[in-house]
Amino acid sequence: xxxxxxxxxxxxxxxxxxxxxxxxxxxxxxxxxxxxxxxxxxxxxxxxxxxxxxxxxxxxxxxxxxxxxxxxxxxxxxxxxxxxxxxxxxxxxxxxxxxxxxxxxxxxxxxxxxxxxxxxxxxxxxxxxxxxxxxxxxxxxxxxxxxxxxxxxxxxxxxxxxxxxxxxxxxxxxxxxxxxxxxxxxxxxxxxxxxxxxxxxxxxxxxxxxxxxxxxxxxxxxxxxxxxxxxxxxxxxxxxxxxxxxxxxxxxxxxxxxxxxxxxxxxxxxxxxxxxxxxxxxxxxxxxxxxxxxxxxxx
Amino acid sequence: xxxxxxxxxxxxxxxxxxxxxxxxxxxxxxxxxxxxxxxxxxxxxxxxxxxxxxxxxxxxxxxxxxxxxxxxxxxxxxxxxxxxxxxxxxxxxxxxxxxxxxxxxxxxxxxxxxxxxxxxxxxxxxxxxxxxxxxxxxx
Numbered sequence: 273x274x275x276x277x278x279x280x281x282x283x284x285x286x287x288x289x290x291x292x293x294x295x296x297x298x299x300x301x302x303x304x305x306x307x308x309x310x311x312x313x314x315x316x317x318x319x320x321x322x323x324x325x326x327x328x329x330x331x332x333x334x335x336x337x338x339x340x341x342x343x344x345x346x347x348x349x350x351x352x353x354x355x356x357x358x359x360x361x362x363x364x365x366x367x368x369x370x371x372x373x374x375x376x377x378x379x380x381x382x383x384x385x386x387x388x389x390x391x392x393x394x395x396x397x398x399x400x401x402x403x404x405x406x407x408x409x410x411x412x413x414x415x416x417x418x419x420x421x422x423x424x425x426x427x428x429x430x431x432x433x434x435x436x437x438x439x440x441x442x443x444x445x446x447x448x449x450x451x452x453x454x455x456x457x458x459x460x461x462x463x464x465x466x467x468x469x470x471x472x473x474x475x476x477x478x479x480x481x482x483x484x485x486x487x488x489x490x491x492x493x494x495x496x497x498x499x500x501x502x503x504x505x506x507x508x509x510x511x512x513x514x515x516x517x518x519x520x521x522x523x524x525x526x527x528x529x530x531x532x533x534x535x536x537x538x539x540x541x542x543x544x545x546x547x548x549x550x551x552x553x554x555x556x557x558x559x560x561x562x563x564x565x566x567x568x569x570x571x
Numbered sequence: 572x573x574x575x576x577x578x579x580x581x582x583x584x585x586x587x588x589x590x591x592x593x594x595x596x597x598x599x600x601x602x603x604x605x606x607x608x609x610x611x612x613x614x615x616x617x618x619x620x621x622x623x624x625x626x627x628x629x630x631x632x633x634x635x636x637x638x639x640x641x642x643x644x645x646x647x648x649x650x651x652x653x654x655x656x657x658x659x660x661x662x663x664x665x666x667x668x669x670x671x672x673x674x675x676x677x678x679x680x681x682x683x684x685x686x687x688x689x690x691x692x693x694x695x696x697x698x699x700x701x702x703x704x705x706x707x708x709x710x
Contacts, residue, residue, distance in 0.1 A: 403634040404630050
């Protein structure tokens with residue numbers, strides 16, 4: 273298949289090449305829309321540069337083999353693994369390392385069957401759908417259930433490994449999951465570790481970053497904090513991160529949804545009032561402070 | 572005798588790259604591409620066996636080519652064809668089919684004449700291959 277229509281040359285302007293594929297756009301979008309995640313962004317820039325050079329080398333007839341592009345994303349819940357996977361897919365697509373640039377996101381359910389002979393067709397069907405794009409396996413460590421030796425997960429893993437090796441030019445696999453469990457998963461499946469070139473670790477967000485994320489989310493939803501509400505929300509974040517089951521940006525999103533609920537309730541309580549756009553847009557301190565997080569804080 | 576049926580059958584056999592491009596065309600049209608095989612070459616044989624399940628929701632031909640590779644390993648000496656099914660309203664039928672694999676040796680057909688009342692003759696075509704039982708027709 274003719275992936276690279278550009279002619280063979282021995283001199284290439286890097287800038288022109290960069291502009292031609294348009295990845296700079298995606299990278300700046302990544303910088304703008306994703307807050308924090310410094311190590312991740314640096315790593316993606318590195319990968320993008322490598323692939324750009326690889327693409328130029330291909331045109332100069334210097335390349336030997338398709339580089340291994342399978343990746344592993346580890347990090348706590350809500351640190352942006354899925355979002356980054358989508359961006360990676362479009363970067364790979366622009367550079368011509370995957371043909372279609374779509375992302376097929378699956379979990380154990382879609383790969384592993386329920387009875388003998390069910391797993392292989394199921395896994396293959398997912399692989400076929402993902403061909404030409406990126407296969408994103410969320411919570412990949414569930415594939416392997418070491419406590420149950422008759423588990424069909426191992427069969428799915430074997431098929432995956434085989435395709436990851438033999439059809440590298442057709443498919444990029446991204447495994448994602450929480451750090452410690454992925455570590456155990458790789459330890460029991462050494463085949464995976466060696467077939468994955470890029471291990472990217474997603475750090476937790478700092479409190480300031482979480483606030484920035486909240487503001488960005490609110491902006492997208494056409495809401496805003498009043499000044500007092502922002503103060504209250506800073507305290508909310510500080511209290512929430514210490515509580516169990518905190519999942520970074522996802523928890524923030526849920527908190528915002530509950531605040532919108534309380535705001536709506538507060539507005540509806542006073543039926544005789546005339547509302548303006550500012551009223552329906554702004555979240556007040558009382559909407560934030562009514563949260564259960566503060567209750568626990570006091571007790 | 573070389574069997575001609577479906578698209579492209581008067582052309583030389585398609586190479587894998589050509590097959591893959593045709594499949595990609597079908598996928599871009601939103602058709603589901605399926606693999607079928609048979610060892611009964613009669614042109615009126617419309618019931619071919621299906622290799623695996625119908626492949627809906629594919630984006631790239633590589634997935635179909637992978638299945639074709641596996642089908643060839645098992646039925647390399649039979650007829651294999653691709654059929655592209657259009658499930659959109661009003662069509663709901665096969666839009667394109669073409670042979671992608673054929674036996675090494677195709678013995679062809681003989682013409683049988685049945686003499687009827689009044690010196691009428693009825694003609695039947697019969698493949699030499701089907702003289703042997705199913706599964707053993709092409710060595």
